[in-house]
Amino acid sequence: MMPQSLDDVFSDIDINKLPTLPQVLLIFLDATHAEVVSFDKLADVVKKDAALSARIVAAANSAYYGGQGKSLTFERVLVMLGLQTIKTIAITASVQQFFSHFDGASARRQKAFWRDSLTCAQLAKKLAKLTGYAFEDEAYLAGLIHNIGALVFSNNFPQQYGALIEEAENEQRLIELETETFGGSRFQAGSWIVDSWHVDPFMADAVLYQNEPVEALNGAHHLVKILAVACRLCLCNGSVEDESVQAAERVFDLSHALISDLLTESKREVAEMARSMEIDLGSLDEEPSSQVTEQDEVKQVELAGKVRDIALLNGVRQDLSQTSDEKSVREAILKSLKILFGCQRSLFFELSKDGASLRGRIADEPDSHVSDFEIALSAEGSVLTRCFNQKRVVHSLDDRDAVPPNVMDRQLTKLVGGEAIVCLPLIQDEQALGVLVVGVNMRVAKAFERQSQLWRMFANEAAYAILLQRQQVQAQLEKGEEDSAFYHARAREIVHEVNNPLSIVKNYVHILAAKLDEQDVARDELQIIKEELDRAGQILLRLPGITEQKTTLSGAALLDVNTLITDLLKIFRSSLFTAQSIEALVDLDEAMQPIICDRNALKQILTNLIKNASEALSAGGRITVETQAQVNFNGRNYVEIVIADNGPGISEQVQERLFTPVQTTKGGDHAGLGLSIVKNLVDNLDGSISCRSSARNGTRFEILIPRILE
Numbered sequence: 001m002m003p004q005s006l007d008d009v010f011s012d013i014d015i016n017k018l019p020t021l022p023q024v025l026l027i028f029l030d031a032t033h034a035e036v037v038s039f040d041k042l043a044d045v046v047k048k049d050a051a052l053s054a055r056i057v058a059a060a061n062s063a064y065y066g067g068q069g070k071s072l073t074f075e076r077v078l079v080m081l082g083l084q085t086i087k088t089i090a091i092t093a094s095v096q097q098f099f100s101h102f103d104g105a106s107a108r109r110q111k112a113f114w115r116d117s118l119t120c121a122q123l124a125k126k127l128a129k130l131t132g133y134a135f136e137d138e139a140y141l142a143g144l145i146h147n148i149g150a151l152v153f154s155n156n157f158p159q160q161y162g163a164l165i166e167e168a169e170n171e172q173r174l175i176e177l178e179t180e181t182f183g184g185s186r187f188q189a190g191s192w193i194v195d196s197w198h199v200d201p202f203m204a205d206a207v208l209y210q211n212e213p214v215e216a217l218n219g220a221h222h223l224v225k226i227l228a229v230a231c232r233l234c235l236c237n238g239s240v241e242d243e244s245v246q247a248a249e250r251v252f253d254l255s256h257a258l259i260s261d262l263l264t265e266s267k268r269e270v271a272e273m274a275r276s277m278e279i280d281l282g283s284l285d286e287e288p289s290s291q292v293t294e295q296d297e298v299k300q301v302e303l304a305g306k307v308r309d310i311a312l313l314n315g316v317r318q319d320l321s322q323t324s325d326e327k328s329v330r331e332a333i334l335k336s337l338k339i340l341f342g343c344q345r346s347l348f349f350e351l352s353k354d355g356a357s358l359r360g361r362i363a364d365e366p367d368s369h370v371s372d373f374e375i376a377l378s379a380e381g382s383v384l385t386r387c388f389n390q391k392r393v394v395h396s397l398d399d400r401d402a403v404p405p406n407v408m409d410r411q412l413t414k415l416v417g418g419e420a421i422v423c424l425p426l427i428q429d430e431q432a433l434g435v436l437v438v439g440v441n442m443r444v445a446k447a448f449e450r451q452s453q454l455w456r457m458f459a460n461e462a463a464y465a466i467l468l469q470r471q472q473v474q475a476q477l478e479k480g481e482e483d484s485a486f487y488h489a490r491a492r493e494i495v496h497e498v499n500n501p502l503s504i505v506k507n508y509v510h511i512l513a514a515k516l517d518e519q520d521v522a523r524d525e526l527q528i529i530k531e532e533l534d535r536a537g538q539i540l541l542r543l544p545g546i547t548e549q550k551t552t553l554s555g556a557a558l559l560d561v562n563t564l565i566t567d568l569l570k571i572f573r574s575s576l577f578t579a580q581s582i583e584a585l586v587d588l589d590e591a592m593q594p595i596i597c598d599r600n601a602l603k604q605i606l607t608n609l610i611k612n613a614s615e616a617l618s619a620g621g622r623i624t625v626e627t628q629a630q631v632n633f634n635g636r637n638y639v640e641i642v643i644a645d646n647g648p649g650i651s652e653q654v655q656e657r658l659f660t661p662v663q664t665t666k667g668g669d670h671a672g673l674g675l676s677i678v679k680n681l682v683d684n685l686d687g688s689i690s691c692r693s694s695a696r697n698g699t700r701f702e703i704l705i706p707r708i709l710e
Contacts, residue, residue: 018051018151021110022299023279025094028052029306032090033313033457036430037083043074048273050117050144051151055089056081057141057197073137094307106158107296113151115270115281116234117144122266123230130262131252132660132676133222142206142227149189149207153182175211187211214247225251233263254677255607257600309454312340313461320465329469333436333462340458341451343438345416349373349384350434358384358435370415373408381406384435387423393455395422397445412437420445424459428467436462558710559597561639562588565625568606572614581619591629595639596708601681606643608678609701613645616699622646630707638687638704650693658691 028045031037046052053074060077078086124143128136153161164181168174178185184192191208195201206227209220217225229251232244248259274281280295316336323329330348337343347370349358360373379385383405387394396405396413397420405413413421416439426433436459440448448455513526569584577584613623628640650658659679682689686706693699 018054018148018155019106019110020049020051020093021114021279022296022303023277024049024052024114025090026299026303026306027277028090029094029303029310032083032087033310033460039075039078042078042086046074046078047121047140047144048118048277049114050148052089052093053141053144054148054193055093056086057199059085059089074141091307091310094303109154111279111281113147113154114279115274117147118270118273119266120144120146120227120230120234122269123233123262124226126262126266127226127230127252130254130258130677130680131222131226132680133226135223138200138203139223139226139230142203142223143230145190145194146207146210146227146231147186147190148193149186149191152189152193153178153186157182171211214250217251233259236263252677253608255600255604258604261600306453309457312454313457316340316458316461320461323465323469326466326469326473329465332465336458336462337438340454341438341440341444343418343440343444345418345439347412347416347437348434349375349437351388351432355432358388373412375408383409383421383423384412384437387425388432388435391425391427393422393424393452393459395440395445395448396420397448413439415439422448422455424455424462426459426463426466428460428463431467433463433466557596557599558594559599559602560592560594561597561602561641561705562590562592562627564599564603565606565627565641568603568610569625572610576611576614577623580614580617580621582614582617583620583622585622585624587624587626589627589629592627592639593629593709595705596710597705598685601685602705605678605681605703606641608675609643612675613643613647613699616647617645618647631704633688633704637707639707641703641705642700643703644698644700646698649695649697649699650691655691655693659689 024045028042031042031045034041046056056074056077060081121140121143124146125136125140127133128139133139150161160181164174164177168177175185175187179188182189187208187210191204194207195204200223202221202223205221206224209217209224210227210231212228214228217228220228229248232247236242236244245256245259248254249256271281273279278295278299316339319332319336320329323332334343334346337346348361350361351357352359352374356378357374357376360370375382375384377385377389383394383396396409409421413419416437418439419442420440422438422440422445424436424438426436513523513530516523516526565586565588569586573584576582610623610625614621617623622645624642624644626640626642626644628642631638631640659675679689682703682705688704690702691699692702
C-alpha cells in the first residue's frame with residue numbers, strides 16, 4: 001500500500017539518488033579529474049543537469065556546511081564545497097547510475113526530462129534578464145529544477161508513477177492522481193525538496209505555484225511569475241493561438257514576436273548543448289522502444305570503464321601519497337605501472353634547467369648509461385619529443401603519426417625490455433617536468449587506444465607526485481626539515497579552508513551593495529573589494545574569470561527604422577489613438593538609411609514607449625515621434641529616435657528609479673516592468689536611452705541605436 005502523505009514518501013527518499021544521464025556524468029568526471037581543474041567548467045556541467053544541481057545545492061546548504069550555500073551562483077557554491085567533495089559527488093552519482101535500471105524506456109524518460117529542464121532554465125534566465133529581475137542565476141536554477149518532483153516520483157516509484165501517467169487523460173487528472181497516490185502533486189513534492197535546502201523561500205513558492213492559472217498570478221512575486229511563464233513556454237509550439245504564448249503576453253506584456261525569439265533561441269541553445277555532450281535527442285521524436293539506443297549503451301559502458309579507472313587510480317594516489325623521497329616516488333610509479341598495465345621497467349627523462357632538452361634518468365635503479373641520453377626538444381622524429389611538445393600520451397607503434405621510431409627510440413625500447421614504448425608527458429600545474437618512458441609488450445600496445453584515458457590520468461598522478469616531492473625538498477632546503485613539514489601541512493589545510501571565508505565575505509559585500517543607493521560612492525569601493533576577493537580566489541584555485549557573454553534575443557538584420565515606425569503608428573492610430581482622441585505628429589529624417597538591428601527588439605522598445613505615453617495622456621493629448629539619421633556621440637555614430645508627449649510628466653521620485661521594476665501607478669493588469677524591459681533591450685542593442693520630463697513640457701525619451709550600415 002502506497003504512503004498517503006508527502007512526509008511518508010520523503011522519509012524513504014534520498015535526493016542524492018536521482019539519476020543523471022551517463023553522457024553528463026562522463027563529462028563531469030573528466031572535469032573533476034582534469035590535470036588543471038577549472039571551477040567554471042565544473043559549474044558549466046552542473047548547470048546543465050537538474051539532478052546534479054540538486055545534489056550540489058543540497059550539499060551546500062546542509063548542516064555540515066552551516067547553510068553557507070545560500071548564494072545560488074554555481075561557481076561560488078562549488079568553490080565553497082571544495083574539489084574533494086565535488087569528486088565524491090561525481091563518483092557516487094556515477095556508481096549509482098551504473099547500478100541503476102537503465103533500459104530504453106528509462107533512457108528516454110531521462111533525456112526528455114533533461115531537455116525540458118534545461119529549456120525551462122534557459123527561458124527563465126532570459127525572462128529574468130528581460131524583465132529586470134536581478135537574480136538571473138536564481139531564476140535559472142528554479143527553471144532547471146522546476147519538475148524535480150516528477151523525477152523523484154518516477155525514480156522511486158517507476159511502475160506506479162508510469163501507470164499514473166498512462167491513466168491520466170490530461171494534466172489536471174495527473175495532478176489529482178499524484179495527490180491521491182502520494183499525498184501531494186509533483187509540484188508540492190518539488191517545493192518540499194527546495195524548501196529543505198533552506199534557500200530563498202520564493203524559489204520553493206515558484207516551484208509550487210508554477211501551474212497556477214494566469215489570473216491567480218496577479219501580484220505574485222517576480223520569480224513566481226517568471227517560472228510560471230517559462231514552464232508554459234517550455235512545452236509550447238510558439239504559435240499565436242497557443243495558450244502558453246498568450247499567458248506570457250498577459251503576465252509580462254510581451255509581444256508574440258519577442259516571445260517567439262525567446263523560445264527559438266532557448267531551444268536552439270539546448271540542442272547545441274545536447275550535440276556537444278553527445279546526447280541524442282532525435283530519438284525522442286521516434287516511436288518509444290524498450291531497447292537502449294546504441295549510443296546510450298556505449299555511454300553507459302564508457303561510464304562503467306571510467307568509474308573502474310578512477311577506482312584504480314585512487315589506489316595509485318594512496319601509494320604515491322605515502323612516499324617520502326624521490327626514490328620512493330619512482331618505486332611507487334613503477335609498482336603502479338605493473339599493477340595497471342603489467343609493465344616491468346620504465347625510464348624518466350627530465351627537462352633540463354635551460355628547458356631546451358630532455359635528459360635520461362633510470363626510474364627504478366641507480367643512474368647508469370641512460371643519463372648519457374639527451375635529446376633536444378627541437379629535434380624531430382622521436383616519440384619522446386612528440387610526447388613532450390604536443391603534451392599527449394604517445395606510443396611507438398602509433399600509425400597516426402606516420403613516423404617510424406628513430407634509432408634512439410629503438411635503443412630505449414631495448415633498454416626497457418619491451419616490444420614498444422609508451423611515453424607519458426609529466427605536466428602539473430602547467431609546469432612541465434619531463435617524460436616517463438614505459439616498456440610494453442604487444443598486447444598492451446594493441447590495447448592502448450582503449451586504455452588511453454587511463455594512461456593519461458596515470459601520467460597526471462605521477463606528475464603530481466613528482467612535483468609535490470620536489471616542492472617538499474625545496475621547502476626543506478629553505479627552512480629546515482621540521483619547520484617545512486609543519487608549514488606545508490598547514491598550508492594545505494589553509495588553502496582548503498580559505499574557500500569558506502572568501503565565499504562568506506563576498507556574500508556580505510553583495511548584500512551591502514544591494515542596501516546602498518545606486519549613486520552612493522561606497523558602491524565603487526565595495527566593487528573594488530569584490531574584484532580583489534575574486535582575484536584571491538583565482539590565485540588560490542586557478543579559477544578563470546567568469547564573464548557572461550552578451551547576447552541578443554534574435555539575429556540582427558537590415559532594418560528600415562522609418563518604415564517600422566510608420567507601420568507601428570498605423571496600428572496605434574486605428575486603435576488606441578482613436579479611442580482616446582490622441583494626436584500623433586511624425587517628423588522622420590528622410591536621409592535615414594537602413595541599419596543592422598534586431599527588428600523585434602526595436603519594435604518592442606517603441607511599442608512600450610508609445611503605449612506608456614498614450615496611457616499617460618488625457619483626451620486630446622499629443623505624441624510626437626522623430627528620427628535623425630546620424631548623431632555622433634562620444635566618437636560613435638548613432639541614429640536617434642525620439643518619442644515625446646505633452647502629458648503631465650513624471651514625478652521626481654519615479655524618475656530616480658525610472659528603469660527599475662516598480663509597482664506601476666497605472667493600475668489594472670500592468671506589471672510595472674515596461675521601462676525596465678525597454679532599458680534591457682536598448683542595452684542589448686548596444687544603444688542608450690535618456691529621459692527628460694517635467695509638468696510643463698511633458699516627457700521626452702531619446703534613444704540612440706548604433707548606426708551600422710550594410
